[in-house]
Amino acid sequence: xxxxxxxxxxxxxxxxxxxxxxxxxxxxxxxxxxxxxxxxxxxxxxxxxxxxxxxxxxxxxxxxxxxxxxxxxxxxxxxxxxxxxxxxxxxxxxxxxxxxxxxxxxxxxxxxxxxxxxxxxxxxxxxxxxxxxxxxxxxxxxxxxxxxxxxxxxxxxxxxxxxxxxxxxxxxxxxxxxxxxxxxxxxxxxxxxxxxxxxxxxxxxxxxxxxxxxxxxxxxxxxxxxxxxxxxxxxxxxxxxxxxxxxxxxxxxxxxxxxxxxxxxxxxxxxxxxxxxxxxxxxxxxxxxxxxxxxxxxxxxxxxxxxxxxxxxxxxxxxxxxxxxxxxxxxxxxxxxxx
Ligand code: FE
Numbered sequence: 465x466x467x468x469x470x471x472x473x474x475x476x477x478x479x480x481x482x483x484x485x486x487x488x489x490x491x492x493x494x495x496x497x498x499x500x501x502x503x504x505x506x507x508x509x510x511x512x513x514x515x516x517x518x519x520x521x522x523x524x525x526x527x528x529x530x531x532x533x534x535x536x537x538x539x540x541x542x543x544x545x546x547x548x549x550x551x552x553x554x555x556x557x558x559x560x561x562x563x564x565x566x567x568x569x570x571x572x573x574x575x576x577x578x579x580x581x582x583x584x585x586x587x588x589x590x591x592x593x594x595x596x597x598x599x600x601x602x603x604x605x606x607x608x609x610x611x612x613x614x615x616x617x618x619x620x621x622x623x624x625x626x627x628x629x630x631x632x633x634x635x636x637x638x639x640x641x642x643x644x645x646x647x648x649x650x651x652x653x654x655x656x657x658x659x660x661x662x663x664x665x666x667x668x669x670x671x672x673x674x675x676x677x678x679x680x681x682x683x684x685x686x687x688x689x690x691x692x693x694x695x696x697x698x699x700x701x702x703x704x705x706x707x708x709x710x711x712x713x714x715x716x717x718x719x720x721x722x723x724x725x726x727x728x729x730x731x732x733x734x735x736x737x738x739x740x741x742x743x744x745x746x747x748x749x750x751x752x753x754x755x756x757x758x759x760x761x762x763x764x765x766x767x768x769x770x771x772x773x774x775x776x777x778x779x780x781x782x783x784x785x786x787x788x789x790x791x792x793x794x795x796x797x798x799x800x801x802x803x
Contacts, residue, residue, distance in 0.1 A: 496734035498524035499532045500549040502721065506754045507549070513750075514741050520734050529555045536564035541728040546735035549591075549723040553581075554633045554640070556588035556722050557787020565724040568736060576743040577760050580782045581720050590720030590783070591742050592751055593758035595689045595776070596638055597716060598707040599674055604683040610707045613642065613717070614650075616684060617657020625661040626673045626682035630797040633790075634670070634688060638717050639797060640789035644781060645714045648796065656800040666803055671695070678704045688719075693756030693769050708776035715779035719786070721757065 500507060504526060511522035527535075529550045536543055536559075548559055559565050560583060567586035574582075581590030598610055609620075616625055628635060642651040663682035667673040670691040677685050678695070695702045708716050723742065725735040741747055743761060752759040753767040 493731060493734070494519060495521040495523055496546045496731055496738050497544045498522060498547045498549055498723075498738070499536065499545045499726075500524055500526055500547075501529040501532060501551065501555075502526065502549055509754065510742065510747055510751055513747070514738060517746065518737060518741070520737065522738065529559075533559050533562050533564055536726055537562055539728075543726060543728050544730065545726045546729040546731045547723055547738055548726055549721070551594070551721040552633045552637060552719050553588075553590075553722070553783035553786045554637045554790050556583070556720075556724060557784055557790070559724065560585075560587040561787075564727050566727045566729070568725045568739065570736060570740055572740045573743055576740075580780050581718075581760055582722075583724070583784060584782065588722050588724035589739060589743065590722045590760050591739075592721045592755065593718050593760055593778070594720065595708075595716050595718050595758065595778070596634060596686060597689050597692075598684060598709050599677055599687050599692055599704050600684045600707060601677050601680060601703060602705045603703065604680065607705070607707050610684070610709065612710045612713060613638070613686065614646070614654045615709075616661065616686070617654045619661075621661045621684060623661065623663050624683040625658060626663060626676045626685040627658060627666045627802075628670050628673050628685075628687070629666040629668055630794070630802040634719065635686075636790050636793045636797070637719055637783075637786035638686070639793035640786045641714070641717050641779060641781060643789050643792055643796065644785050648792070652796050652800060655797060655802055659800050659802050674704055678702060689770070689773065690756040693767070696769050697756070706773050708774070710779070711777055714781070715777045718758075718778045718783075720760070720783060721755075 515521055536545060548565060550556060565587040569586055573589050577589045639655060642654060670687040673685050674687050674692055674695060676682055689706060692704060692706055710716060723739050725732060729735045742751060748759040748761040748764045756767050756770055
């Protein structure tokens, strides 16, 4: 009891220190508030299990990442949000630039999350890995013909390539990494070659793009593997296959879904507990398999559809580069007419 009242007192002191309008109500300390761009069905089962194991209730709101980041910026130190969760390192990097996240020094996260999948300063941590692969129609393409993202600029793919729009951060991050590895000039030749090879105008979603490959409107494309996973889960004979590119060079371009502690988190202790729990063995298998992604934690079982795609080598470059080079990538894609 004595311990409890000491804890209570220290919480009150923390609360008094950070809040002009008086201490937070005691129940506020047994919750954590998340702003997230992820869909409810991908996170709610995990939040429920977190509450079961810790007694901390998770309240969350969902919206697109840009409005959530602006909301955090506008709310400043009046925010109720403790954790920001989204997809793509480009978005997490932007949230860091916008100063709505704070560094979290956690040995548990440093151990669980590979170094290239988290911010060097601790503002954000990858919690699942998404791989951007080449997809192809197995009746129209021999996988022996495939090698790298760059090689899809070859003339032999003229009128055979499908892409998603350049407006989506996924392709901005991919091109940012191409610039990092090849330099601007060569990356520009590659992306220009892709545009020349398009069979149809870019699609607004990865799923539509994969479906165009499946329907034979084009032969190859570039997509996040989980979109193909969803189609294959519903139809095991779905006529699109996956190819892991750049195995002899830079590795497959991977990205993350991830989270960071908000700059003015009212409950930083609970924010830490939630993010650490999501990266732990207790959560990783379900976290990854809910969206057919890859766990960040080593040794965690994969969804069977995902496991069937085999192992591959990732690009080990720190994903912060995807953010740092994002505006360069957007300008490059504009220059070559990639819509
Ligand atoms: Fe996605």
